Amino acid sequence: MEDGLVIAGRTYGSRLLVGTGKYRDFDETRRAIEASGAEIVTVAIRRVNIGQNPGEPSLLEVLPPSRYTILPNTAGCYTAEEAVRTLRLARELLDGHSLVKLEVLGDAETLFPNMPETLAAARTLVAEGFQVMVYCSDDPILARQLEELGCVAVMPLASLIGSGMGILNPWNLQIILDRARVPVLVDAGIGTASDAAVAMELGCDGVLMNTAIAKARDPVRMGRAMKLAVQAGREAWLAGRMAKKPYSAAPSSPTEGLIGKTA
């Protein structure tokens, strides 16, 4: 596959990863994710509703693991212990599948990650054979520590989860990108297509988002927009942008041969 995204030894054609929450219904979930072209989709793990109608459709029927790489996450966990238990359950749920998204929150209002707990959970999960993609703050030292622990991808936030504020600190992100030897994906904060394109133009290996698609007026159309933005940003990064020349404007048209001039 040309220019694929390689995570834990497996190659993916799409560099856009999407969440599955906040859609109106499963049909909208399915259509928006199809339009996004995403191959890796993240899901939450929750207690089953006892007494629930057993015939009710389930998310994994709408997004079958035979078609998508299901990335179970620990959204809503506030301790390393909760996160590790959740992912052990997820691995059992998904027949031994070990690629997971670790996220340990530190604060219910901002959903900022609790990095000491995240590091502790990552250490345990790697030791237990999980392939850990980790949501983290955009601190380059912590990102490096997560990589050294054996995480297969680091996923710094662009801005707060669900905020749609875009990339608030491209400079930190750049430092992480310059040094990382594992894929770096922006996770959280993308609001619209240009944010995704900027992330890719900075050199990110991929982008993970949920709300930007699910809460667009037309989620299916936004799914497609994000697919194109990630592709465009990646192409621009590979092409290598022109140098910025703030004080030396240079016309693109010939300066000779203008009409009305005396020779």
Next chain:
Amino acid sequence: MVLRINGDERRFAPPLTVEALVGLLGFEGRRIAIERNGEIVPRSRYSQVELSDGDRLEVVVAVGGG
């Protein structure tokens, strides 16, 4: 015996395997995972694991999330 399932206490007549419980709850054939007293119960062991009074069970599924 009393089992605490997803935080709620429920009464069942022993003996009861995990497999039988899954049937009673109507989750047969559904993609679920079960933790018993903090330990995963592998699906392959559902028919062998006998539940005991006071067991704490977590029964989970995949749901939409980011």
